[in-house]
Every structure is written in C-alpha cells, then in structure tokens.
Amino acid sequence: MKTCRTLLLTCLLLLPTLAFAQNFPTKPIKLIVPFPAGGPNDIIARVIGHRMSELSGQPVLIDNRAGQGGVLGTDAVSKAAPDGYTIAISSAGALAISPSMEKVAYDTLTDLTPVTLVATVPEMLVVATNVPAKDIGELIALAKSQPGRLNFASSGPGSLPHLAGELFKLTAKIDIVHVPYRGAAPAVNDLLGQQVQMTFLDLPVLLPQVKAGALRPIAIGSAARAPTAPDVPALSEAGFPDLRVENWYGMVAPKGTPNEIVAALHALATKAMADPAVKEKLAAQGATLVGDEPGHFRAFIADETKKWAKVIKDAGVETAK
Known part of the structure; x- marks a missing residue:
C-alpha cells in the first residue's frame, strides 16, 4: 500500500513537467550562435532555427554571441535557466577543443546538456x-x-x-x-x-x-567523398583512415534541463533537419545533417574531446591552461 502511495505521489509530481513538455514551446526560444553572423555556424543555425519556428509556431530568435572562438557564447548557455528557452548550436572548437587548449568557465559534459549533433562539415x-x-x-x-x-x-x-x-x-x-x-x-x-x-x-x-x-x-577529411566536391578523394581512400578531420555543430541546452524538455527540443530540431528544403540549403554549404540521440551526442563529444586532447599533447601544442 505504501509503495502504491509513493508511486502515485511521484506521478502527481511529474504531471506539471510532463504537461509542460507536451505544450513546449509556449514562447520564443533564444538560439545562441557563438560566432558572428554570416559564418557556417550562423548559417546552419538560421536555416534550422527558421524551420523550428515554422513547426512550433513560436519564434526562434538568433542571438550572435561571438568571442574567444565560440567559448563566450557557449558559456552563456551554460549559465542560462534550464527551461529549454535558451539553447545554442555550437561548434567542435568550443565544445571539444577549447577545454584542452585554455581555461574555460564550463565543463562541456557537466555544465551543458547535449541535445543532438546537428551537422558535420x-x-x-x-x-x-x-x-x-x-x-x-x-x-x-x-x-x-x-x-x-x-x-x-x-x-x-x-x-x-x-x-x-x-x-x-x-x-x-x-x-x-x-x-x-x-x-x-x-x-x-x-x-x-x-x-x-x-x-x-x-x-x-x-x-x-x-x-x-x-x-x-x-x-x-571525411569518411567518404563530399557531394559538392566528388572529384576530390577522401583521406581514407589514400590510405589514411585515421586522418579524419571534420568540423561539426551540435545543439546544447543548460545543465539541469528536464529530460522531457530535452526530448521535445530533440524532436523539434530533428524534424526541422528532416525537411528536404533544409537539407538542400545546408548541403549547398557542404554540411551533412545528422540528428542523433542526446546520449549518442554526449558520447560523441567525449570521444572528440579525447581525440583532440591527445593530438594537442602528442604534437606539443602550446596551451593557455
């Protein structure tokens, strides 16, 4: 009997969060781009953000927060309210490289919540x-x-x-x-x-x-030839399968964002990425859309962080840490 009461109480406590997630979003979403307008990160965010706005019926407002190679804008997301209304599409540099190169105010995997890997270039x-x-x-x-x-x-x-x-x-x-x-x-x-x-x-x-x-x-530097440059071989073809170098862009939210809201953001973003017009626009930018699950994106960030940290160490790259 006690177990039933505990279960009922837990369900009642979850109801507001579940209802919120089902209705999400109910107001504009701020999408931080940690680079100036006009660059690859900005273009990808604007194309996907525009489609997210159309699908949700709520504005997705681009907020360019350039500085320190993407670190400043990414840090701003880590300090935002964990309600799903402030998110970012950030880059490999700010999420997986900068923490090994310099002192940054956030830990990517503890101060941010991965939503989805958006695209690779x-x-x-x-x-x-x-x-x-x-x-x-x-x-x-x-x-x-x-x-x-x-x-x-x-x-x-x-x-x-x-x-x-x-x-x-x-x-x-x-x-x-x-x-x-x-x-x-x-x-x-x-x-x-x-x-x-x-x-x-x-x-x-x-x-x-x-x-x-x-x-x-x-x-x-990708695993296969790029559709926009089909005559240029991939490094893997030339006998260098480990020499894979791709930039990438991923959506993150603040730490503590409820799982239900992360799921709602993921569903909205991946639905936007699945749109043929979005794919076509970003393919012209050399971007391949991904749209993986939050758990997979988290593991991907961890792997990329280890990869580039090893390169920095093995090559003796000078850091500011």
Missing part, C-alpha cells in the same frame, strides 16, 4: 598552385624531402584547422611548420598569394577557390 586539404604535388602521396614525399621547409596556414592557434595540420604531421610523420592567422580569410589570401603552401579549412570556405582553379585540392 569536412575539412579540405589544399595546396597553393606553385606546390608541385598533385595528391597526398606526392605532398608527403615533398615534405619528407624538405623537412621544416613547407608550412601550413590555420585560422588561429588551437583552431580545428591548426589541429588538423598537427594530426597530419603526426600521422604522415612529416615536419611542416604551422603559420597561424586571425581567421580563415587572411589564411586563404596568403595561400592564394603563395606565401604559405597548404591548409586544412572547412570545405565551403575553400570550394570557390578550388572551382576557380586558384587552389589545388588534395583530399577531404
């Missing part, structure tokens, strides 16, 4: 047109013949392009020099000017220059 390895290498084998042979002479550009110290280059060095056992820039644009400009020899950057950033013949593509 492969990194493309390209070289300047004056580099006499047509494929990955020739590029590695060239680097080994001139230790310390070739260099690679990145969008900044500790960025995914930087660590992609370090992973390339470790995997291919070559000595190439890192040249950091303050963003992708100046890195590409100097690559076009042949001041640097190669770079890993998000495929959509490099594709226009590749199609124009201004940069030579070497390989794609």
